[in-house]
Amino acid sequence: MTDDHLLAAYDDQLRREGEVGQVDGVVSHGPLMWAVFDHGGFVTYRDLGGLDGADLDALIEETIAYFRDDTEVASFEWKSRGHDLPADLGDRLVAHGFEAEPRETVMIGEATLLAVDVPLAGGIVVRQAGDGADLRDDVTRMLAMQGSVFGSGRGPSVESSLADLEGGDTELWLAEVDGQVVCAGRLAVVPGTEFAGIWGGSTLPEFRGRGIYRALVTARARSAVARGVRYINSDCTDMSRPILERSGLRAVTTTTPYVWTR
Known part of the structure; x- marks a missing residue:
């Protein structure tokens, strides 16, 4: 294609x-x-x-x-x-x-291209939010970590994130080291389309370069494939673009948000 x-x-x-x-x-x-x-x-x-x-x-x-x-x-x-x-x-x-x-x-590409094995060092756990743990606590810690990376103020609230999960089309994934959330991201399946988006992927600076973000991408891609998704799309920064390109995703355009504030 x-x-x-x-x-x-x-x-x-x-x-x-x-x-x-x-x-x-x-x-x-x-x-x-x-x-x-x-x-x-x-x-x-x-x-x-x-x-x-x-x-x-x-x-x-x-x-x-x-x-x-x-x-x-x-x-x-x-x-x-x-x-x-x-x-x-x-x-x-x-x-x-x-x-x-x-x-x-x-970036867009076949979901199967991302669903590959990624070796990780011991002590790094990648899992879906709420899997074997309290969902609200997972979401709260994830959003706090992402806020520290992206800046707080414009992201979703804990309540809206939990509400999104109730619909079944959104999944939240996290990576932990010694119980600390060090990387997190969202998978959003778009009903009526062939797509799912991977959003909000962020890693604490001191944990970058260890393959954790790539492993989180893989976990979400595998879940998407299991749900019948054909394409993965993502709006990515210059930091994450090389990871997705190595996985086979292709740059098709750019996006620039323009924000109006009272």
């Missing part, structure tokens, strides 16, 4: 409804979907339908007005992609008060 085929599958299956799931508070407006989560707002779309210039500026202003006036979110994210048109979308968002976050690479 070519990169173009992978990108087409990504656009067709994962954008719009594929990014908001069953969350309450979704409003369709032109080509956009406006969604409200407990940790903020989110804007998704398949494409912008050829909007440009003053028409696009008006759509951006309408989006800001909705989240500012009709919701209580402190911030919302407009998730752009590198192949989106028009090419000056990012500049227009910045001109309307958005701030660009670091660009990430969208």
Whole structure:
């Protein structure tokens, strides 16, 4: 399968409804979907339908007005992609008060490519959250670790994470050393598609370079394959991209979140 085929599958299956799931508070407006989560707002779309210039500026202003006036979110994210048109979308968002976050690479590949054995040193345990332990405690410790790596404030809460698990399409995985969570990530199967995403993968700095992140990727990929998933996708940083590329995933586009804050 070519990169173009992978990108087409990504656009067709994962954008719009594929990014908001069953969350309450979704409003369709032109080509956009406006969604409200407990940790903020989110804007998704398949494409912008050829909007440009003053028409696009008006759509951006309408989006800001909705989240500012009709919701209580402190911030919302407009998730752009590198192949989106028009090419000056990012500049227009910045001109309307958005701030660009670091660009990430969208990686896609066959789930089976990641489901391989990864040797680990003794004392490292990789398991699904709640497996042989208290689920709430696992989730609480995972989110605290991820907050220390990514920064706190915009991630999901413990309660929303537990609620996501109830639907059965999300799994949380962690790696521990001597009972300490040192690496964690999420597997999110997207109903009605061939995809599952691996998200939030993070490792404490002092435990990097030991293959722990790669082992966590493998554990999630194996679970995805067992659930009939064909493709794994991930928005990855420059740090995790080489690991996923060595596993056979391919870069198909980039994504830059633009965030508006009250």
